[in-house]
Amino acid sequence: MHRSLLFHAAAVLAAAFAAAPLPAWGVLGHQLVAVSSLADLPPGLAAWFAGREDILRDHASDPDQWKDTDPLERPRHYLECEPYGGPDRVPMDEDAARARLGPDDFQDAGQAPWTILDRVQALAGSFASGDPDQAALDASILSHYVGDLSVPLHTTVNRHGKPTGQHGIHRRWQIGLVERLEAEESWLPEQRPAVLGPRPEAAPWAWLKQGFALVPGLLADDLAAQRADPDDPDGAFGEAYWRAFRQAQEPRAKEQLTLGAQRTAQMILLAWTRAGRPGAPSEGTQAGNPVARSGQAEPHLPLI
Numbered sequence: 001m002h003r004s005l006l007f008h009a010a011a012v013l014a015a016a017f018a019a020a021p022l023p024a025w026g027v028l029g030h031q032l033v034a035v036s037s038l039a040d041l042p043p044g045l046a047a048w049f050a051g052r053e054d055i056l057r058d059h060a061s062d063p064d065q066w067k068d069t070d071p072l073e074r075p076r077h078y079l080e081c082e083p084y085g086g087p088d089r090v091p092m093d094e095d096a097a098r099a100r101l102g103p104d105d106f107q108d109a110g111q112a113p114w115t116i117l118d119r120v121q122a123l124a125g126s127f128a129s130g131d132p133d134q135a136a137l138d139a140s141i142l143s144h145y146v147g148d149l150s151v152p153l154h155t156t157v158n159r160h161g162k163p164t165g166q167h168g169i170h171r172r173w174q175i176g177l178v179e180r181l182e183a184e185e186s187w188l189p190e191q192r193p194a195v196l197g198p199r200p201e202a203a204p205w206a207w208l209k210q211g212f213a214l215v216p217g218l219l220a221d222d223l224a225a226q227r228a229d230p231d232d233p234d235g236a237f238g239e240a241y242w243r244a245f246r247q248a249q250e251p252r253a254k255e256q257l258t259l260g261a262q263r264t265a266q267m268i269l270l271a272w273t274r275a276g277r278p279g280a281p282s283e284g285t286q287a288g289n290p291v292a293r294s295g296q297a298e299p300h301l302p303l304i
């Protein structure tokens with residue numbers, strides 16, 4: 001079942017990408033995270049989404065569009081650790097965080113971890129009410145915020161490179177890298193079964209620490225790549241830059257996309273657990289149905 005689901009996920013993505021030119025990584029990356037997360041779910045939970053992969057794919061970037069009409073939406077996509085004194089000092093309690101920074105700075109610093117937990121709760125409600133279409137939509141929206149928090153630059157005030165004079169770094173990392181990766185390799189995130197863990201509600205704060213720790217290396221690799229060939233006729237961001245930046249950061253981008261999918265699956269699993277692990281309505285499965293899982297990573301599957 002896992003294998004067939006993953007093949008289906010690959011087919012859904014292949015169809016999506018064959019139909020139109022590659023969209024910006026923002027869209028492509030979020031689609032990869034959303035659809036690939038389904039392959040990381042245990043079978044009794046994955047059954048909820050069987051045949052609904054297109055819902056996961058098609059709505060994975062909806063929250064980015066909400067920024068156009070909702071002034072409170074943009075900061076839901078990141079959390080800047082520096083105003084709190086670093087990722088270890090970001091309170092898990094939202095009211096405590098607001099009190100720490102004051103309401104205005106709290107708003108500016110971002111709310112991604114709490115947004116993720118709000119979306120988990122919404123998904124739990126859809127599981128509890130037995131609505132698989134709404135669950136698929138909720139899971140897709142959830143995947144967006146988890147994917148964003150898996151981008152290292154979404155954990156820092158230096159998201160756009162202004163403080164260090166690296167304008168465009170956000171786009172180079174999360175769009176430029178993955179477009180090149182996808183264009184040449186038709187790559188998919190690795191399958192890694194979701195693990196609920198002892199304190200899944202704290203997971204987004206652990207992700208903050210992991211992502212924030214990657215920022216200095218990412219910025220240093222960007223500067224080094226800009227110096228790769230000062231005589232490059234294409235300028236600072238020509239072929240020499242991309243060769244060097246890909247060599248340094250492409251493995252990290254792959255890992256963060258894989259983690260984004262696995263983390264999304266973890267949050268879907270958390271929501272399902274909160275709802276009492278109900279069986280998928282259309283399949284008639286029972287809660288806690290002990291379907292065997294391989295626990296083995298699937299081989300790399302190309303998109304086409």
Ligand SMILES: [Zn+2]
Pocket residue numbers: 063064077144148
């Ligand atoms: Zn976003």
